[in-house]
Amino acid sequence: MGRTYSECLAKYTHGARLVAAAGGKRSSQLAEDYDIEHEETVESLIDRGDVNAVVITSPEQVHKEQVLMAAAVGKHVLVEKPMAPDLAQCDAMIEGCAQARVKLMQVKHWRFRGVFKKAREILNEGRIGKIGQLINVCHVPIEVSLHEIETRPFYLDPAGGGMYMGLCSHTFDLIRFLIGGEATSIFGNIQSFGDHQVSDLSIIAQLSFDNSAVAQMWVSGEMPGNTFPGTRMGVQIMGDKGLLDLDGLGKLNISTNKGWETIWEQPALTITNPADPVRLEAYSAMMQEYIDAILEDREPSVTGKDGRAAVELCLAGLQSSREEIPIQLRS
Numbered sequence: 001m002g003r004t005y006s007e008c009l010a011k012y013t014h015g016a017r018l019v020a021a022a023g024g025k026r027s028s029q030l031a032e033d034y035d036i037e038h039e040e041t042v043e044s045l046i047d048r049g050d051v052n053a054v055v056i057t058s059p060e061q062v063h064k065e066q067v068l069m070a071a072a073v074g075k076h077v078l079v080e081k082p083m084a085p086d087l088a089q090c091d092a093m094i095e096g097c098a099q100a101r102v103k104l105m106q107v108k109h110w111r112f113r114g115v116f117k118k119a120r121e122i123l124n125e126g127r128i129g130k131i132g133q134l135i136n137v138c139h140v141p142i143e144v145s146l147h148e149i150e151t152r153p154f155y156l157d158p159a160g161g162g163m164y165m166g167l168c169s170h171t172f173d174l175i176r177f178l179i180g181g182e183a184t185s186i187f188g189n190i191q192s193f194g195d196h197q198v199s200d201l202s203i204i205a206q207l208s209f210d211n212s213a214v215a216q217m218w219v220s221g222e223m224p225g226n227t228f229p230g231t232r233m234g235v236q237i238m239g240d241k242g243l244l245d246l247d248g249l250g251k252l253n254i255s256t257n258k259g260w261e262t263i264w265e266q267p268a269l270t271i272t273n274p275a276d277p278v279r280l281e282a283y284s285a286m287m288q289e290y291i292d293a294i295l296e297d298r299e300p301s302v303t304g305k306d307g308r309a310a311v312e313l314c315l316a317g318l319q320s321s322r323e324e325i326p327i328q329l330r331s
Helices: 002-011 028-035 042-046 058-070 087-100 114-125 142-151 160-180 281-296 304-325
Strands: 053-056 076-079 104-106 131-141 183-191 203-209 214-223 234-239 245-248 251-254 259-265
Touching: 002 183, 002 281, 042 281, 053 058, 053 104, 053 281, 058 087, 087 104, 087 304, 104 203, 104 214, 104 281, 104 304, 114 160, 114 234, 114 245, 114 251, 114 259, 114 281, 131 142, 131 160, 142 160, 142 214, 160 203, 160 214, 160 234, 160 304, 183 304, 203 304
Parallel strands: 053 076, 076 104, 131 214
Antiparallel strands: 131 234, 183 203, 203 214, 234 245, 245 251, 251 259
16 A cells, blocks of 8 residues: 555656655665655654654554654644544544644545445435435455455454454445445444354344434455355445446446436456556545645545544444344444
8 A cells, every 4th residue: 555655656647746755665676766865764754854744554553552653743644544443542633633633534536436436426416316225345355355364463452453453444444435324333243254263244234323323244364265146345325316336446327317327437447457557546635625625725525524433433333243143333
């Protein structure tokens, strides 16, 4: 992800420039590839006088420490998902940035992907009326998940959120974004199948929202061999005047009294290639929003509170599954 954001800053955004990289065994090569400075420590990077803002792409176990370190010296922060492994750390990050009067933005790139961005515009226009129900699926083949776990061993650290939170922090946020409300309850069942010995890879959950909408979510990081068509990040929405069918990597279809119509299609992209310009469209748009929020001195469109809400839903889903009861989130 460090390479993803470096590519965005180097080629696709304006109003900011890439200055330095630090942290992790690959940061020196990253700095060399983009002809920027390499700092030996995160502390020395944050302390640089020519750094006004940072992008934190480290594991969630150290997000709180690094966010507060940046805020303490007046640096704005864009932090990768999940925001933190627990709510106390999320709250500390939000409070620390608020006190330091710096911007805190959470990475939620699916909001900036064309299909979902266009869908939100259609929902805002009321073209399918009031949302009643939403179904979200996010399916990943088990081979892909095991490879990610092998290359990101922090997923197995019990102090973090694991593969479960890595997947579900995105899907919960996408549901909130599209429904345009806050969840009031969740009833989830989380388990794993097969003999790969990785826990919490599949979840089915039902959520109720404060605007009377209900949502169902099926996330699995252990699909055998392949996935169902259109389910890498797929959403179906029922309004009282029409329907939306969304494939995050494919088409956006709408159905009203005129029948089904394709109104936008995602150009083909390679989701695993950090330099693919089509893949980078959403990341670049998100980075530009971060830059613009700083330059215009306003809140970014995705805040620390959004990151916290996704973490809250992840944790509530786990609690619901373990206690076999629905969890109330707000009165």
